[in-house]
Amino acid sequence: MSKYAILIYEDQARYATMSPEAWGALVDAHNTFTKQVFELGGSLAGGEALASTTTATTIKGGSTVTDGPFVETKEALGGFYVVEARDLDHAVEIAKLCPAPFGGVEVRPVVDPTTNPF
Amino acid sequence: MQADAVAAALAQAHRSEWAFVLSATVRVAGDLDVAEECAQEAYVSALQAWTRDGVPERPGAWLTTAARNHARDRLRREVTLRRKLPLLVEPATVDPHDPADLDWPDAAVPDDRLRLVFTCCHPTLAPEARVALTLRLVCGVPTPDVARAFLVSEPTMAARITRAKKKISEARIPYRVPGRAELPERLDSVLTAVHLLFSTGHTAGEGKALVREELCDRALHLARTLAALLPEQAETRGLLGLLLLTDARRATRTDEQGRLLLLADQDRTRWDQRAILEGLTVTAGALASGPPGRFTLQAAIAGVHAMAPSLEQTDWPRVVHLYDRLLAVWNTPVVALNRAAAVAFADGPAAALPLLDELTTDPRLADYPYLPATRANLLHRLGDAAGAAQSYRRAMELTANAAERAFLEQRLAEVSRAAGAEPAPG
Numbered sequence: 001m002s003k004y005a006i007l008i009y010e011d012q013a014r015y016a017t018m019s020p021e022a023w024g025a026l027v028d029a030h031n032t033f034t035k036q037v038f039e040l041g042g043s044l045a046g047g048e049a050l051a052s053t054t055t056a057t058t059i060k061g062g063s064t065v066t067d068g069p070f071v072e073t074k075e076a077l078g079g080f081y082v083v084e085a086r087d088l089d090h091a092v093e094i095a096k097l098c099p100a101p102f103g104g105v106e107v108r109p110v111v112d113p114t115t116n117p118f
Numbered sequence: 119m120q121a122d123a124v125a126a127a128l129a130q131a132h133r134s135e136w137a138f139v140l141s142a143t144v145r146v147a148g149d150l151d152v153a154e155e156c157a158q159e160a161y162v163s164a165l166q167a168w169t170r171d172g173v174p175e176r177p178g179a180w181l182t183t184a185a186r187n188h189a190r191d192r193l194r195r196e197v198t199l200r201r202k203l204p205l206l207v208e209p210a211t212v213d214p215h216d217p218a219d220l221d222w223p224d225a226a227v228p229d230d231r232l233r234l235v236f237t238c239c240h241p242t243l244a245p246e247a248r249v250a251l252t253l254r255l256v257c258g259v260p261t262p263d264v265a266r267a268f269l270v271s272e273p274t275m276a277a278r279i280t281r282a283k284k285k286i287s288e289a290r291i292p293y294r295v296p297g298r299a300e301l302p303e304r305l306d307s308v309l310t311a312v313h314l315l316f317s318t319g320h321t322a323g324e325g326k327a328l329v330r331e332e333l334c335d336r337a338l339h340l341a342r343t344l345a346a347l348l349p350e351q352a353e354t355r356g357l358l359g360l361l362l363l364t365d366a367r368r369a370t371r372t373d374e375q376g377r378l379l380l381l382a383d384q385d386r387t388r389w390d391q392r393a394i395l396e397g398l399t400v401t402a403g404a405l406a407s408g409p410p411g412r413f414t415l416q417a418a419i420a421g422v423h424a425m426a427p428s429l430e431q432t433d434w435p436r437v438v439h440l441y442d443r444l445l446a447v448w449n450t451p452v453v454a455l456n457r458a459a460a461v462a463f464a465d466g467p468a469a470a471l472p473l474l475d476e477l478t479t480d481p482r483l484a485d486y487p488y489l490p491a492t493r494a495n496l497l498h499r500l501g502d503a504a505g506a507a508q509s510y511r512r513a514m515e516l517t518a519n520a521a522e523r524a525f526l527e528q529r530l531a532e533v534s535r536a537a538g539a540e541p542a543p544g
Contacts, residue, residue: 002290087292088242109289117288 001084003045003110004091008079010103012052015078029099037083042094047081075103082110127173128164135178136258137343141230142182144293147189150255150283156192157258160185231256232295232347235340239308240291247282248311249318254279257336267318267333301351309357309413312340316361320371321519334365345400352407355400356414362397363420366390378525382429394424412448415440434464451480452488459492467496487516491526494533503536 018026030049037044053069053076060066069076081098085091088107095107111117140157147153160181174180238251250268253259259267265275285291296304319333341358348354370384401417404410410418419440426432441457455477462470474493483489494509510530517523 087290088240089292089296092242107289117284 001043001086002091004083004085004088004095005108005110006047006081006083006091006095006098007077007106007108008081008098008100008103009073009075009106010078010100011075012078012102014102015052026099026101033098034081036097037081037094040090040094040097041086042090043084045082045084047079049079050077078103121169124165124168124173127168127177128161131164131177131181132161132258134339135181137231137234137256138178139181139185140255140258141234143185143189144234145230146186147192150286152192153185153189154255156188157181157185159188231343233293235308235344236295236304237286237291237293239304239311240286241304241307242289242291243282243285245311245314247278248307249314250275250278251282252311252340253315253333253336256340259336263332302353305348305351305353308344309353312337312344313357313360313413315340316364320364320368331368334361334368337361338365352404353411353413355404355407356411356417359397359401359404359417360413360420362393362400363417363424366393366397366424372521376521376524377528378521380525381423386428389424397421397424410443410447412444415444415447419444429463432463434460438464451477451483452486455483455486455489455492462496462499467499471496471500485516487513487522487526489513490516494529498529498533498536503533506533 015023034044034047053072056067056069058066058068058070083091083094085094088109091107095105098105136157139160140153143156143160144150144153147156163184164177164181168174235252235256238255239248243251246268250264253264253267254261261276261279262272264279265272268275270278295301316334316337319330319337338358338361341354341361345354345358366389367384369390370379370386370388372378397417398421401414401421404414405418419437422433422437422440437460438457441453441460444453445457454473458470458473458477461473471493474489474496477483477489478493490509491513494506494513497503497509498506507530510526510533514523514526514530517526
């Protein structure tokens with residue numbers, strides 16, 4: 001099994017205007033997804049939802065501190081999961097079920113730091 | 119043994135057995151790059167061994183055993199290093215003491231070639247990387263030649279191939295044939311890559327005749343292999359039929375000056391009848407295997423043209439009918455354009471013009487030279503020389519291909535003369 005990060009990129013403006021019911025439904029969808037990961041033969045190794053990019057602080061070059069996200073985009077990183085999957089096919093199969101109604105997800109292999117893969 | 123006879127046998131073995139050798143070695147090496155090096159070493163060691171002992175009865179089996187032995191030696195030497203690198207497949211999936219693996223049973227090895235093809239054409243790789251990887255890994259074509267075929271610089275192509283191989287290894291794209299449920303979709307990605315390979319060869323510009331023919335031959339060989347390995351998937355035979363029937367016209371596609379010849383102007387007596395016969399047989403088989411897919415339907419259309427004694431005596435209503443069915447399974451504006459061109463023959467240019475007008479608003483065809491070229495042809499046939507000239511000029515702006523440009527120039531000159539001879543309208 002290998003680790004993959006599922007990065008959720010979405011239009012955050014849509015979250016600001018969503019109803020409490022829609023928010024509740026989305027939370028339920030994420031709870032369902034965390035169960036589906038195991039049903040598909042994978043496992044969950046972590047994951048968090050992130051607050052809006054308007055709360056972000058960026059530090060470049062180790063010293064310059066600015067308000068806002070590292071890169072300003074309409075669809076921004078809003079959360080992530082780390083899953084264990086057999087291979088990329090399996091990871092993609094899992095990631096297809098990850099809720100991201102206002103954007104999409106990106107699957108990235110997690111690196112074993114004992115070797116430099118770059 | 120004569121050096122040139124050995125060299126010829128080696129060249130032949132490279133052409134026909136490379137995919138066998140590499141794909142079987144990947145399972146032992148667990149890594150594409152290592153497997154490639156071991157396969158190359160096997161061909162190098164064959165030169166000496168075959169000169170000494172003669173060419174073996176089954177060169178592919180000899181080379182596969184040699185390449186796998188190189189891979190095993192390396193694994194033993196580098197066991198600690200290798201353990202740290204991500205492996206494409208666990209080397210343990212091959213038992214070195216299993217005689218079935220060593221003796222190269224015919225049933226097991228085709229699977230390996232399919233594994234290699236499905237990995238190279240994995241949908242998570244960029245389409246242009248899929249074609250390049252297929253040419254490099256499945257066909258064993260060196261990177262400089264792959265670069266030339268796609269008209270990009272060697273460093274660009276080397277980077278493209280390296281990036282794709284790295285993704286296969288780092289992201290762990292599995293080295294396996296997809297399961298039954300996902301096979302049709304994954305197969306489509308493979309067939310598309312092979313078709314693109316063929317089209318690249320078929321439409322390559324003037325002055326690249328050798329590269330062009332080589333690409334067409336490679337694509338045909340791949341299509342043949344896929345049809346032999348996955349006969350129950352009718353689309354593999356559909357693709358083979360399509361390539362055979364298209365390739366049968368290879369000699370007549372351009373004139374002595376390399377200028378493009380339309381179907382109407384091609385010398386049909388020079389079409390390769392053997393390829394046509396085989397193409398028709400293969401296509402008929404695919405058509406009889408259930409609801410036809412897009413490659414089978416395109417092959418059927420090519421088949422109607424191949425059987426027609428002339429452009430006028432083509433069964434155009436049948437062509438239109440096949441395009442209708444093709445649109446139902448593969449609705450793209452290019453198919454709709456080709457259908458309109460067939461309608462022009464079946465029902466006259468006036469019936470086809472409104473169909474083209476609908477397509478001119480499609481943004482996907484905005485830069486497609488065949489749309490204004492087709493339009494120009496229809497207008498010319500309807501007697502509108504000025505309109506035809508305007509459309510030919512537009513088509514010329516859009517094409518980068520020398521042979522196609524020369525063709526359009528010639529047509530433009532013809533309609534311009536006609537327009538000049540007529541009194542100006544109004």
